[in-house]
Amino acid sequence: MADGLRGVNPDVSGRPASGGSGTLPGMKIARVESFRVVAQRDYEGSAGLRAATVEASGSSRPRALARNDGRHLCVYPAQAEVLLVRIVTDDGLVGWGEAHSPPIPRVAQALITDLFAPQLIGRDPLAIDAIWDALYASMRLRGYGTGVMLEAIAGIDIALWDLAGKALGQPVYRLLGGPYSTHIPCYLSGVPGATVDDRIRAARGFVAEGYTAMKLSVGRGPLDEDLDGVEAVIEAVRGDADVLVDAHGVYDARTAVAAGRRLERAGAGWFEDPLPPEDVDGYAALCQTLDIPVANGETECNRWQFLDKFRKRAADVILPDVCRAGGISEGRKIALIADLHNVRWCVHASISTPIHLAAGLHLAAATPNFLLCEYPQSFRTTPLANALVETPLRPVDGFMDLADVPGLGVSFNRDVFRELCLDEIDWI
Template structure:
């Protein structure tokens, strides 16, 4: 590469971060929902557990040069499990390795547990955090953004759709949607898990509130059997639904394919998938037309492979964004900026905006667009004050 960038890894550290929030993710508590002694709540609408705080796992990889690579992975539930995997297994194994070989290291770490069936869940979440940190460190060693390492940046800005309307009633959710449209955003997604007054009713109200030119999307949160989902989505189509997301349980590949073939709007899938191996049968079955990789699950190495597979299958990529303090959001933007077919990136405004204060750099989301960080590596680093929130 014209420069010796060997920078042997000397340490791998992990930090559980928990930032309190007044209103839980997805909005106020509903009747029958409560925060338990560990700080978790279960949403009755989709029977899924969430933290009451913004919780995540931060990964710090240090090279012999003293440079530091930062990673972050999905750590919103039981982050101690992911931390233990990195501290006990992944970290010690990569001491002495060169972060410039991030993809090779990723493949080697995947292989460590292949024969034990750990091709999903916490193990790959842990691997994602390490992978992101290695790409960050490699980029810093060369003095270039991660997007350059991935072949080049196509986009300096990516359209953002507003995800989540965390208010108690349809009227309040319509009001906040109109507010975001007034700020320059062209896409809005609402959550079926909290549509207690009716999903079709909420879709109709949102369309009336925002007008005909705004893209309205729905996250169905894996709530429905395939035929039920098809019937529901068909009822939403007259309101010019932009896409329907996650209609069936994730393991129901046949049902996902049935829905995709039985509706007249794009189907979006993939936030819970971690590898190209999980995506491949869904590509082959044409089980979606929009893929939603979550870099906090996949890491950069798998994210970019999934994105390029999507291009080969003529599908769009609209990356998913979950609870994070901004490190893996920067990773997602860096990787997405290197892909051709990215009409949107999810914007979790209730998470991104408040936690942007905890990272340095020029990453932003304003007037309908994400700004891709311009610095070397990921282009962001955790601010010192973030570490006040170590759990």
Template structure:
């Protein structure tokens, strides 16, 4: 099938402004760097993927700059000249030339899936077993904000898009002050919506055991990765001791990690990011491990743009293991999009886009304006 042969792989770095600064445990982002990857087939079909990390290399060691170098110098030569429907073999061969670098691999994995689906004129979800749902719940994540600003943003999202679940970032400030801030926010609004926290693996054992019970008492419904990724013993202790579900994020960057979390009984939920896991194929392995063990999966985000978010949405729509909702809200943080149509967010859900591939088409004028010169 020569028309499915990969003709070229191209990358460009976009710097897309956010509508407001977004605070993580160790950094604050005012714009989102996105590596836009295009895979062009011999028949002229183009697929799109995105290399995105949440706020920069502090999270997993990769950045848009390192991803661009890895893809152009090492991964693209493995791809060019091979049919895109040999995707599994291409991914196997990636491992012979590049260890780890899962965010970079995810970008080209998704671009190849997108190109293949567009060439077949089918939705991306059809390559993954078919969508059994057309919309998914979306949790809105707040950055590290003062109490009054957080209350205002929650009220705004309830009114504008009907969000019912909110994630609160912690870990950058004094734990006692942070805990008081979150507790007051939950007290003000917890009878209308649900709240969860994400510490981004920044608390040690004693800090977690001191403050998480207070957050549980305040009504927080989920603890996301309160302690370091490697410390599964403490994560298990929190999971079994405090009585609030625990979600592993930084602790699960591969199927082997997921299996270890299952064996150690270290979490109740796995944050499944197609980016950190290396793409859709590896994400399917993690989903299968979690589902078999009775753990829930959450469709998590690295704050991808529209193409990356749409790919994760197609994956979630076709994967029953993702049973704990999603936070696929990345495009909502962008001041402007770079697709001709936006993903639809309303009533606390995001709709699965229709059409071949991801269902989205590029706005090349906007892409050019965001391209780093």
């Protein structure tokens, strides 16, 4: 069905598009809706990391603290929470998007409901760039050019691209000018295990599944202990897989250099987010100092932030998140500006649904400087991911293959959707 929900009455969900099916002339946006979906998750445990779970002050909702050393506190929801966006045209065609907004999806939802939806009703849904500019401009002079504002825009933008693909009967990657390839290389993010031996066994298991790259985290314990564990995993899969290392922005400059030198000697594939994201000059110096590729960029939300990074040569590889950095439209601009500066990019994905991953995959297929797609461990463990859809997104031998189907190619399982959705639904 055009809605992406199996078994829904076409009069409610919208009819499938086949080469446009006469849906294009005069097509207008009729409804803009968003839905919070939530499920149990296993994020920190899956990554083999230390974490604490505490009750948020003044709230009965627990929050898992991914980094709790004081200065580098990062709050994650105890459950997986995302915001899905549904845009419906006046003739019933439906597009789906996702806003990556943990742990506060209600904030992005309020922006969409109160600020964006009134601007969208009655507009041509194929005017995607014009709509993006209008949404961005609506709060630009008040300083809202990043963060949850761009996450909310991303949800709208991705839904519009999905809708456009369905209206035109084409996959999104073809609308973007691709594909360069629909055979997308992936790395497994988050090697599970409470001990180093556990993680070695898990890493070898991933090699047996066909993965040629995987990511480990550091920065949660003593430096030597962290790096000893990483080196052991690297040695265990040497010659079969690259091990990428993520420090989550917790090091100072001296520690980052020391860690980077050691990772170079060990043969790590890249060193991700060693410094706080605001330290662009520090990243530029680190890129000049280290031989190991320095990767960053998952926190940046627009092309101007990335342009500053490129001009200063502050990244060897960038990791824009399509559901955080303004959606497919802005992600494409970021990727092409990166290409002008001879920088490769990778899809960043986290606790999310297949809408998020599919949006990144379609963008990857349509850009010349794409390198790797992150495949989060959470996609193997949480029902928010593959259990939510009719056709799971799973790499085979370390690759994802994009089908030649309209839009993003994601169809929800309506029963699971209803079970996980926190908001009222009137179209199932």
